[in-house]
Amino acid sequence: MAGAGPKKSKVFRYLKYIFLAVLCVLLSLFTVALLRTLSLNVNVGLQLAHWEETNHIGLDLSQRQREEMLTRFKEAIRIPTVSYSPTDLNTTALREFSSLLRKAFPTVFASSLVQHEVVAEYSHLFWVQGSQPDLLPYMLLAHIDVVPASESDGWEAPPFSAKEIDDFIYGRGTLDNKECVMGILQALEYLLLRGYAPRRGFYIGLGHDEEVSGFNGAMNVARLLEQRHVQLSFLLDEGLLVVDGVLKGLDGPAALIGVTEKGMATVKLSVITAPGHSSMPPRESSIGILAAAVKRLEDNPMPMLFGQGPERGTFEHLAHKFNFPLRFMASNLWLFAPIVGRFLALKPETNAITRTTTAVTMFNGGVKYNILPSVAEAYVNLRIHSAHSVREVMDLMEWTVGDQRVRMDLVEGFDPLPVSSYSETSFGFQILKKSILDVFPQLTVAPGVCMANTDSRHYKDLTTGVYRFAPIWAKPGDAQRIHGINERISKKNYEDMVGFYSTLIQNCDVRTLPESHSGVHEF
Numbered sequence: 327m328a329g330a331g332p333k334k335s336k337v338f339r340y341l342k343y344i345f346l347a348v349l350c351v352l353l354s355l356f357t358v359a360l361l362r363t364l365s366l367n368v369n370v371g372l373q374l375a376h377w378e379e380t381n382h383i384g385l386d387l388s389q390r391q392r393e394e395m396l397t398r399f400k401e402a403i404r405i406p407t408v409s410y411s412p413t414d415l416n417t418t419a420l421r422e423f424s425s426l427l428r429k430a431f432p433t434v435f436a437s438s439l440v441q442h443e444v445v446a447e448y449s450h451l452f453w454v455q456g457s458q459p460d461l462l463p464y465m466l467l468a469h470i471d472v473v474p475a476s477e478s479d480g481w482e483a484p485p486f487s488a489k490e491i492d493d494f495i496y497g498r499g500t501l502d503n504k505e506c507v508m509g510i511l512q513a514l515e516y517l518l519l520r521g522y523a524p525r526r527g528f529y530i531g532l533g534h535d536e537e538v539s540g541f542n543g544a545m546n547v548a549r550l551l552e553q554r555h556v557q558l559s560f561l562l563d564e565g566l567l568v569v570d571g572v573l574k575g576l577d578g579p580a581a582l583i584g585v586t587e588k589g590m591a592t593v594k595l596s597v598i599t600a601p602g603h604s605s606m607p608p609r610e611s612s613i614g615i616l617a618a619a620v621k622r623l624e625d626n627p628m629p630m631l632f633g634q635g636p637e638r639g640t641f642e643h644l645a646h647k648f649n650f651p652l653r654f655m656a657s658n659l660w661l662f663a664p665i666v667g668r669f670l671a672l673k674p675e676t677n678a679i680t681r682t683t684t685a686v687t688m689f690n691g692g693v694k695y696n697i698l699p700s701v702a703e704a705y706v707n708l709r710i711h712s713a714h715s716v717r718e719v720m721d722l723m724e725w726t727v728g729d730q731r732v733r734m735d736l737v738e739g740f741d742p743l744p745v746s747s748y749s750e751t752s753f754g755f756q757i758l759k760k761s762i763l764d765v766f767p768q769l770t771v772a773p774g775v776c777m778a779n780t781d782s783r784h785y786k787d788l789t790t791g792v793y794r795f796a797p798i799w800a801k802p803g804d805a806q807r808i809h810g811i812n813e814r815i816s817k818k819n820y821e822d823m824v825g826f827y828s829t830l831i832q833n834c835d836v837r838t839l840p841e842s843h844s845g846v847h848e849f
């Protein structure tokens with residue numbers, strides 16, 4: 327007992343030093359985090375710099391032109407260009423759509439500056455000749471086909487009616503992706519009518535089977551351009567959009583430009599058991615075994631990878647627009663990624679950027695109520711996070727299901743796409759950013775990861791600058807309309823889209839990006 331006093335005070339002294347050391351580390355971490363929060367605003371740079379002057383033709387549409395433009399858009403929505411599978415497309419509708427394009431955009435088809443080709447029967451390739459052939463061309467993409475839609479799912483208007491309700495046009499394809507098909511050509515039609523001739527040449531590619539992977543349309547257009555040794559300065563396709571109120575704590579709307587897209591895997595799960603009479607069932611059926619496997623997949627989502635991919639750049643670009651606690655966290659994902667990731671995982675549209683997602687999309691089994699089913703099958707569609715690969719995801723799935731009786735076959739799959747540059751010297755990204763801010767000055771522009779897949783992936787050998795964006799205004803709940811019910815776009819949004827493409831086409835006429843604090847960039 328006599329020696330306990332000095333020993334205790336020695337321990338106490340050590341504890342004091344440990345406590346002080348921990349406090350110092352915490353204080354330094356806090357100081358670094360605070361400094362990052364105060365200094366992180368990657369949105370300065372070119373915004374303040376001086377852009378080369380080009381002739382800008384404003385659209386200044388009359389009321390009659392506005393109405394005409396909306397009429398043409400509605401006509402496009404009314405044609406049910408549905409893709410069911412790569413071998414089951416509505417070819418009658420696709421042919422009708424080709425005629426509509428010719429009728430709706432007579433100046434485009436008649437212009438000596440425009441060459442038009444039909445590719446793989448229903449896809450379209452336009453070349454708009456520039457007056458300065460030494461400028462590398464760029465390309466705008468969109469797709470004509472749509473996913474199926476059934477009014478009985480709960481649509482407020484028939485999905486191919488283009489009905490107007492409260493200044494919105496309802497219909498399959500209003501957001502994915504006839505607004506881009508018609509918006510791009512409408513902008514070009516008006517520009518040509520006003521005597522515009524581009525300095526920089528550009529291509530427009532309209533695919534007809536994007537919703538079933540684009541193996542016929544986009545792939546053949548890309549192949550054709552490769553055979554012609556075309557190199558593109560950059561390429562813009564559908565993908566991300568303007569989010570308004572979708573990210574909690576963000577002050578104002580933001581335009582997210584997809585600089586990459588997730589990978590994809592479709593996996594077929596099947597269970598085979600002996601068929602027989604339903605009056606003498608075994609303890610487990612093929613359907614039961616498969617249902618349990620699917621449940622395990624749903625109960626055990628793929629690991630959280632938030633912060634390990636380019637989604638990190640999204641938060642660094644948006645950090646200064648978040649309210650206080652979130653600004654601190656978004657500026658310091660090195661420390662807070664696990665917390666921010668958990669918060670984002672609460673909603674499907676933000677969960678999608680935190681991990682590889684697992685969606686059970688088809689489930690079939692049984693042929694008659696009194697026969698034991700011999701085969702049960704399910705299809706799982708995964709969208710693969712940038713830090714994952716198809717192989718890793720397949721291994722994780724097998725481990726989660728953990729049942730040898732469930733066979734897994736990879737039907738189709740590809741790894742996440744390369745990340746395009748979004749630096750100050752990136753011509754494509756900066757031209758897009760300027761065009762977005764010219765038309766929508768209230769937006770904050772940030773790079774993002776497109777959670778869905780697009781035709782642009784077939785063009786990766788033509789350019790390293792692949793971007794996925796359209797100025798569609800998405801408020802909470804709107805993302806669910808894409809491939810869902812009540813897909814719609816406001817009339818104002820469609821008009822703004824035409825304005826955006828018109829501005830973009832003209833902005834692309836600059837020869838170089840303006841000088842930023844890091845120097846002049848030649849293209």
Ligand SMILES: CCCCCCCC/C=C\CCCCCCCC(=O)NCC(=O)O
Nearest residue numbers: 502537565640675676679778779780805808
């Ligand atoms: C900071 C991150 C915020 C994320 C919120 C983003 C909300 C995005 C909403 C919708 C994006 C939808 C993508 C639309 C592209 C559709 C392309 C398509 O359908 N392709 C076929 C396929 O992928 O199967």
Ligand SMILES: [Zn+2]
Nearest residue numbers: 502503536564
């Ligand atoms: Zn689409």
Ligand SMILES: [Zn+2]
Nearest residue numbers: 473502537809
């Ligand atoms: Zn789609």
